[in-house]
Amino acid sequence: MKNSGKTKSKSPAIIPRAAHNVSRDDISKSALKVLYRLHKSGYQAFLVGGCVRDALLGLHPKDFDVATNATPDEVRALFGNCRLIGRRFRLAHVRFGREVIEVATFRAAANHADDDVAHDDEGRIIRDNVYGTIEEDVWRRDFTCNALYYTIAGFSIWDYTGGIGDIDRRRLVLIGNPGSRLREDPVRMLRAVRFAAKLGFTIDKSVADAIHDNVHLLSNVPAARLFDEFLKLFQAGFAERTFELLREYGLFAEIFPATDQELNEDESFRAFVRAALRNTDRRVAAGKSVTPMFLLGVFLWAPTKRMAAIRRSEEKMSESQSLSVAAYELVAQQQKRISLPRRFTGPMREMLALQPRFMSTHGKRAMNLLEHRHFRAAYDFLVLRAEVGEVDADLAKFWTSVQEKPGAERADSFEIHGEPRSKRRRRRRRKRRPKADQPS
Ligand code: ATP
Ligand code: MG
DSSP: OOOOSTTSOSSOEEEOGGGSOOOGGGSOHHHHHHHHHHHHTTOOEEEETHHHHHHHTTOOOSOOEEEESSOHHHHHHHOTTEEEEOSSSOEEEEEETTEEEEEEEOBOOTTTSSSSEEEOTTSOEEEEOOBOOHHHHGGGSSBGGGOEEEESSSSOEEESSSHHHHHHTTEEOBSSOHHHHHHHOTHHHHHHHHHHHHHTOEEOHHHHHHHHHHGGGGGGSOHHHHHHHHHHHHSSSOHHHHHHHHHHTTHHHHHOHHHHHHHHHOHHHHHHHHHHHHHHHHHHHTTOOOOHHHHHHHHHHHHHHHHHHHHHHHSOOOHHHHHHHHHHHHHHHHHTTSOOOHHHHHHHHHHHHTGGGGGOOSHHHHHHGGGSTTHHHHHHHHHHHHHTTSSOHHHHHHHHHHHHSOHHHHHHHTTOOOOOHHHHHHHHHHHHSOGGGSOO
């Protein structure tokens, strides 16, 4: 079912400056510069998408996207600090120090341009490389709240799709026919959940129904595209709520099938995952760094343990080895859904495989764990396991306190009372001497 385009209004509702709360103070200086220069050079230029939406909601937009009728080459001619990126559809990146303003030429909507948009058998867009006007650009966007255009010519907001009303009602509504918009690009299902969690919006019933009908299409999305989406879902500060919604809509099962199965069967694993997500959100709120490998490890923990037990029953190996082998297999399975860069999966496997080593608190080998390059992550993981009662709280306390102790006391904690290394060596060497050499 395609939209005919007949019902699409050609003229926007224009919300004048006096009737909205987006002020120039909400907009980065760099974005303003880009808007002014394009405007002065005779082009149309608007802020569009998340930045307008967030500013209207009183949130602080983190990045600014500009839409214009200037072609990428025309944009480049205007800005020295400009680079064109993207092959299929070229975008201009205008750089100001560390800030990049993305400038996109208006594009025609997927089902609006007759010839230059191609869909695959399931309705997914496979080609949409055609420039258009603002009246066309608006219809290819996903949600009405993401399709508002702010112009510095009069500081008004242009609304073609009823986005302002939906923002007021805090509703997430897809532009056009929800089913066909989700089939065109199934990632929009994840975006719906992400925006609902971040903005505290309700997913409109029409969208919710369409998600229910099309959940399975997520498995057609190239794994490479989902890694970025994974980061946005779980590292934007609303991971716990996002996770709940993903589960509610059956979307989580599509992107983490093995994890989802364990979640259904194991209440303590559910608590563990929740605790990790809550932690991640707390860290983001406090401006601390978060690494995707930690959450990946959390998601794959229960399936990895299960697989490790199977491997141990088949072959003689240590618990650590079995966890490492199992994590390797689960990562390989997971890669079919989401491409996971090796720089994350390597450390993640180590983090999981280190867990059994925390059980031992005596001797040199135990103490050496403190020097392991992934100790910190593995320790955080242990604390989380203790939080949900998977390991003894006292064990986690031991590893917490021991880190703060100076060298000598530390050795005491591990009950190491041996002689220094050099002496030991000497003694061993003496022992190895042939008997004949020794005085009788
Ligand atoms: P945020 O940056 O907070 O994640 P955003 O709305 O800015 O939110 P982006 O991914 O930066 O999201 O995209 C910018 C704009 O591009 C969106 O607001 C939307 O108008 C459009 N857009 C992005 N991805 C899609 C998509 N998959 N389908 C349709 N429109 C999209
Ligand atoms: Mg954005």
